[in-house]
Amino acid sequence: MTSAPASTDLPLWDAPVADGPLEATVEVPGSKSLTNRALVLAALADGPGTLRGALRSRDADLMIAALRSLGATVTEGEAPSTLHVTPGPVTGSTSIDCGLAGTVMRFLPPVAALADGDVRFDGDPEARVRPMQPVLAGLHGLGVRVTGEGDEAGATVPSHLPFTVHGRGHVAGGSVDIDASGSSQFVSALLLAAPRFDRPLTLRHIGTTLPSLPHIEMTVAALREVGVAVDDSRDGIWQVTPGPIAARDLRVEPDLSNAAPFLAAALVAGGTVRVPGWPTSTTQPGAMVPELLERMGGTASLDDGVLSVRGTGEIHGIDVDLRAGGELAPTFAVLAALADSPTRLRGIAHLRGHETDRLAALAAEITRLGGRCEETRDGLVITPRPLHGGVFRTYADHRMATSAALLGLRVPDVQVENVATTAKTLPGFDGIWARMLGRGTEDQD
Structure with a gap:
């Protein structure tokens, strides 16, 4: 029947x-989670790097396109899954299509805050209902201006796509509290860009639950593998020390x-x-x-x-x-x-x-x-x-x-x-x- x-x-x-x-x-x-974290770090690194076995999918290709628009050079090697990444100055006056990729819409606003101008974010209709407020509130707490559109045009911090990050070429760093109960990506987003901030970032999770903790542990491990100092010795608190991000030749796990x-x-x-x-x-x-x-x-x-x-x-x-x-x-x-x-x-x-x-x-x-x-x-x-x-x-x-x-x-x-x-x-x-x-x-x- x-x-x-x-x-x-x-x-x-x-x-x-x-x-x-x-x-x-x-x-x-290859792993989408590892691929997109590695792409972000490679684009912010101190020299050219290579990813081997990288996932090539809509999410990964959206991340590649977004990083290119922010000033990085990403080219294919002998196979589509081999990606050569050459960092460049983070540039603004551009737009980013997030599609339905949470890693793009959440990981890249802190990177865009390092740009020398405005960066507009938008995505698929389904993406416009996915929560964004915690990571944008974190940027606001660090002195980064983010403006929404439509119903959120007057909001202090937008909650959803579309929005514009008004980059000033640097982020001061400091201490910020966010509620990451809705997604571990809110924490990872700020940690990934933090090595390029002027001062250490101290990030505190103030929510009642913290889902997908292994994904935050993945982010911390990825940072440490490229030479970034991360202190996660206290539950729900992370401190990242600014410093160079080492370029790597990396193989991505399945x-x-x-x-x-x-x-x-x-x-x-x-x-x-x-x-x-x-x-x-x-x-x-x-x-x-x-x-x-x-x-x-x-x-x-x-x-x-x-x-x-x-x-x-x-x-x-x-x-x-x-x-x-x-x-x-x-x-x-x-x-x-x-x-x-x-x-x-x-x-x-x-x-x-x-x-x-x-x-x-x-x-x-x-x-x-x-x-x-x-x-x-x-x-x-x-x-x-x-x-x-x-x-x-x-x-x-x-x-x-x-x-x-x-x-x-x-x-x-x-x-x-x-x-x-x-x-x-x-x-x-x-x-x-x-x-x-x-x-x-x-x-x-």
Whole structure:
């Protein structure tokens, strides 16, 4: 039985059903989070640098274009994933298209504050509802003028795109308090530019929760790797000392969060899926994936840098706090809808401010296909029920699309709205998914 199609003018992709147990090796492109942090630091460095294995996706390409407009030179090497970055003076009198990339809209306003003129920021319609106030309030506290448009034209600090950062060629530095309860990116944004401030930056988080702490730890590690002194010895307080940012030749790790739906496919269809290049130590939140998959019924092993996940088709519900890895929630919510017992995902209230309100979106789409998924104050409760096919809307959110594909491995007639939105972080996802199933590229749309 197939539900009535959801109303959509966007293209629909027929999610392929697995014919049997999988036996696949999936090469996952570089980490978006690491790529875009490394690009920012390379553009502010004391000399030319190179990124190898960098992700090339819409988010990364938007970051490249933005850094070029701010004065850096970014060129491709022998492969598109090799990027040579030559810093230049940070220049203003330009505009930046953020698309739907949180790392662009949040990481670059502090860089733009170093420019010698105005820098206007705007993005996709969906980006205009994503919260921006904490990082802009932090800049305001450091003496940087930021002005909004439309309804926010008279606001002391704008809350959303579009806005203009009025750069004066330098940022004084100092102490500032922000509430980063909505996104760890607000902290990372200020830390990444702080080595170029005139004086040390002392940044305090004053909110009640701090989501995705591993992403802040990733930022701190990236800064230390290029010679920047960062003191994070006190909870919720970071101090960055101004100084040179060393140019590097850096290899980017695979994106472990993008690997999650492929590895989870082994639990849904049975069989084994392998991802090469899995690091033994990492700051990526996706490092949680193997343990979580084992808790849900799979087995995982790491051998010579290849992570293998095996499944039997049995999936068990779990109760887990995903505060440190909220980006994994769509994958595990869909797994939970196919499990043999209920699941509770906690600590992810901040997902309401991502590409879409991911909690509402997951509850709506799992329910649309016959499941039971209920929002809580800080997460989701998923109670397994028999599922049926239908349109799974994605809300221009790449992780909604990859999760829908995972559901379609077991549930016939799932149609994924606008699977091309996966290009945000994983270009060619539908082809990679088809090859995992041993089908070449015939399932591409």
